[in-house]
Amino acid sequence: MKIAVDAMGGDFAPEQIVLGAIAAAKQYDCEVVLVGDENKVKAELNKSPHWQDLKISIYHASDEIGMAEHPGAAVRRKKDASIVVATRLVKDGTCDAVLSAGSTGAAVASALFGLGRIKGIDRPTIATPMPTVNGVTLLLDSGANIDSKPQHLVQSALMGSIYAEYVFGIKSPRVGLLNIGEESTKGNEQALATYPLLQEMKTINFQGNAEGRDIPRGTFDVVVCDGFVGNVVLKFAEGLAKTIMKLIKETIKGGGWLAKAGAVLLVPTFKKLAKKMDYAEYGGAPLLGVNGCYIICHGSSNAKAIRSAIGVANEYVKNNVLEHISDSIAKEEILNNDSDGK
Amino acid sequence: MKIAVDAMGGDFAPEQIVLGAIAAAKQYDCEVVLVGDENKVKAELNKSPHWQDLKISIYHASDEIGMAEHPGAAVRRKKDASIVVATRLVKDGTCDAVLSAGSTGAAVASALFGLGRIKGIDRPTIATPMPTVNGVTLLLDSGANIDSKPQHLVQSALMGSIYAEYVFGIKSPRVGLLNIGEESTKGNEQALATYPLLQEMKTINFQGNAEGRDIPRGTFDVVVCDGFVGNVVLKFAEGLAKTIMKLIKETIKGGGWLAKAGAVLLVPTFKKLAKKMDYAEYGGAPLLGVNGCYIICHGSSNAKAIRSAIGVANEYVKNNVLEHISDSIAKEEILNNDSDGK
Incomplete structure (x- = not known):
């Protein structure tokens, strides 16, 4: 290779x-x-x-x-x-x-x-692995597509699920639709129209709506959303992680010698933590x-x-992965009736 | 009172x-x-x-x-x-x-x-104070309105600015439009249509697009967005903060007695940090x-x-605050020509 x-x-x-x-x-x-x-x-x-x-x-x-x-x-x-x-x-x-x-x-x-x-995909999507409490959640799209149609989110769900299964090794990945409530009746027009389509899919394990908090909690393996929302969340996460680290450092600095001694003792702990939250550990984001x-x-x-x-x-x-994506597309009727998309 | x-x-x-x-x-x-x-x-x-x-x-x-x-x-x-x-x-x-x-x-x-x-406001909006590295950023709307029209974001900007000025005491608050890039040509249809309207406003200090990372960084005092995006970000932030705290605790627990001693010495530091990141410190969110x-x-x-x-x-x-909002509405031509809204 x-x-x-x-x-x-x-x-x-x-x-x-x-x-x-x-x-x-x-x-x-x-x-x-x-x-x-x-x-x-x-x-x-x-x-x-x-x-x-x-x-x-x-x-x-x-x-x-x-x-x-x-x-x-x-x-x-x-x-x-x-x-x-x-x-x-x-x-x-x-x-x-x-x-x-x-x-x-x-x-x-x-x-x-x-x-x-x-074939069967209208728009490519960027799938970013987000560190969670017990692994990663794949967030897609995280910035390639905005003002997505429901059909595009369906395509993202299919590709994200294949990627999580064959690259992260997760059997039957739990797929969620990013939304502002758990109930299927919640959400904006885009989410409301996408939900029933995801339910119809045969090749993914759709588990319903994901809320913002579900991403760091690791409730889902794959979270699907519009690229506008995904990009905002991704950049917010990066900013927040940096801000928290900066605050910790500043507070330790201003905390006197006891705090400094404590910080020294905790260096290995912080290193482990930093490794867990470090995007570099999870490699890049595929353009699916x-x-x-x-x-x-x-x-x-x-x-x-x-x-x-x-x-x-x-x-x-x-x-x-490419072959598996094409195979799944062939199995999904809602991706093959060509009524929507683009 | x-x-x-x-x-x-x-x-x-x-x-x-x-x-x-x-x-x-x-x-x-x-x-x-x-x-x-x-x-x-x-x-x-x-x-x-x-x-x-x-x-x-x-x-x-x-x-x-x-x-x-x-x-x-x-x-x-x-x-x-x-x-x-x-x-x-x-x-x-x-x-x-x-x-x-x-x-x-x-x-x-x-x-x-x-x-x-x-009078002059089509939809009320929830303005949530988000802790930043050096204070708070007011994020609105954070869940009351979804599928907002540009006019609604304009109204949010006006009200958020007044609130930041008269409740937080910030002179000429820096207002940003939540978006996926700094340039005015970036964004979804909603953001692209909202940007020029915010530029036209006389009563706010519009500073351009805010990216996700600008919220925790405190680059803006007021960040305006659709309630769908705001709600996702708000819940994501709550979830991430909890996840990080949980990870710190777990890592310390598994880190042997040195880590535990370090953690004890850092208790006051963590308390100070927790206070800074604690939503309870900033009170509730106004429904503007x-x-x-x-x-x-x-x-x-x-x-x-x-x-x-x-x-x-x-x-x-x-x-x-109510009076100031009404005064500002009266000064904003784009809020008084009744061509849009609802």
């Missing part, structure tokens, strides 16, 4: 991307193809002795897409940008997956232009619905996050 | 409601009227010696509305329910404010039927847009939360 990694995308590219690739090549049974400026990538690789013994190669791409560029226009114009080239490697069968910590918009645009959508394995990483990904994400891509491909 | 408190509403009513009323009567310059079953309320009051020396009275209401009842139907049918009676006391001028920790739906229905809306001061408290409110909420009601009335 070969995984194309956009070496130029991300706040800490290419250094952390290359380090992550090296760690992944050691840990997983796959070849990592670093796509980007050959000289820069090689310079980073050469900082690690014996990297040539690992299954790592470089595929030169002379250009890159910045965070401030318009995604669609940049992808069309810059044929040699690392993300565009990486996507092409999957399209032509050279690689099995693509992974990027660069502009999410550019990744989505590259995937759509380069790979297209799975495009014709290929496409993993989107957080812009601030470090080597650990990149390594985890390569592990995720590995599971995705090894377990034939 | 007289504040009518629904003594029968809330998970810990009437005990904690009565204790909160006693604490408030000691602290604030107002009279508290406990509305509910006279015998039950008196029995609670009698547990506190010398309560008769305080400005506290009882107003008998023979009925109450349960959490499971349909709010609108229950309010119409149960004329002697505590929340209905408390609302009537404000309507007829006996009291200046009403406060309840009972069913939010019943409170909203009582307020709408009993007090009506402020109805013709009267209406404070909604969390169902699990303890005496401290009730006391804080009575303090909030006190500030609301003393600073003429």
Whole structure:
């Protein structure tokens, strides 16, 4: 298996991307193809002795897409940008997956232009693993689609369920619809119209409405929502986690030597906790619905996050997620009568 | 000033409601009227010696509305329910404010039927103070209105700004529109249509789009959104805060005696932190847009939360929030051309 990694995308590219690739090549049974400026990538690789013994190669791409560029226009114009080239490697069968910590918009645009959508899927969706008290909940869509139609949420539910089953190894994942009450009669127009469709589905284990609190509680394995709501929740969670950590530090700082001593004793505890809440542990977020394995990483990904994400891509491909999605679509009548969508 | 408190509403009513009323009567310059079953309320009051020396009275209401009842139907049918009676006391001028920790739906229905809306406001909105790194951000709407029109968000912005100024004492509060990107071109149809209207407003200090992370960061004083999104975020925040606390406790428990010793030394630190993140400190959430001061408290409110909420009601009335809202509405052309709304 070969995984194309956009070496130029991300706040800490290419250094952390290359380090992550090296760690992944050691840990997983796959070849990592670093796509980007050959000289820069090689310079980073050469900082690690014996990297040539690992299954790592470089595929030169002379250009890159910045965070401030318009995604669609940049992808069309810059044929040699690392993300565009990486996507092409999957399209032509050279690689099995693509992974990027660069502009999410550019990744989505590259995937759509380069790979297209799975038959039966109108819009691709980003599925973000959110840490919970006892594992993760997959939240989708978390920002690719807004003003979604009920049919789009149904497609998300199907793909999220397959992903949770075959990548996280959860048997019959519990799927919830994000809403403002538990009862089926609660919610906005979108949720009210989506609920009965989810109930009709044969290939998912729909468990009803999920409320905001159910995400950190881990009541569901997959939570489906409009990308507007998902994106707000995702960014809120990141902000809140950082704020709480900052408050803890400040309170300890202002708490005198007893508090400082206590904090020192608790360092291993906090480290364990931080690990549990750390997004980097769970790798990237798959862009589901495009014709290929496409993993989107957080812009601030470090080597650990990149390594985890390569592990995720590995599971995705090894377990034939794409095939399972297509199989499930074929089984769902409500996705095949073509009355809605787009 | 007289504040009518629904003594029968809330998970810990009437005990904690009565204790909160006693604490408030000691602290604030107002009279508290406990509305509910006279015998039950008196029995609670009698547990506190010398309560008769305080400005506290009882107003008998023979009925109450349960959490499971349909709010609108229950309010119409149960004329002697505590929340209905408390609302009537404000309507007829006996009291200046009403406060309840009972069913939010019943409170909203009582307020709408009993007090009506402020002229120029189509839908009332619940404004919840969210703890931030350096104070609070007012999030509205947090659950009263879903599928809001842009005009409704404009009305929320105006009312939230007035409330932040006159109750929290923030001069020229920074108002943000909750969205999925900073740029004015980002967002769903609702946000895109609302942005230019907020820009047109004369009485608020609109600072552009707020992202999810801006809420805990305290970048804005007032954040406006649809009630669906606000409710999801609010419940997510409550769930996440609880989850983090639970994880800290569990990790300390499993961390051996060093971690336990550290935790003991950090007790004062955690207490300070918990106080900062504690919703009870910030009192209830006002239902803005109805013709009267209406404070909604969390169902699990303890005496401290009730006391804080009575303090909030006190500030609301003393600073003429209702009048300021009406004054601002009169100054806003976009709220007076009657082309939109409802």
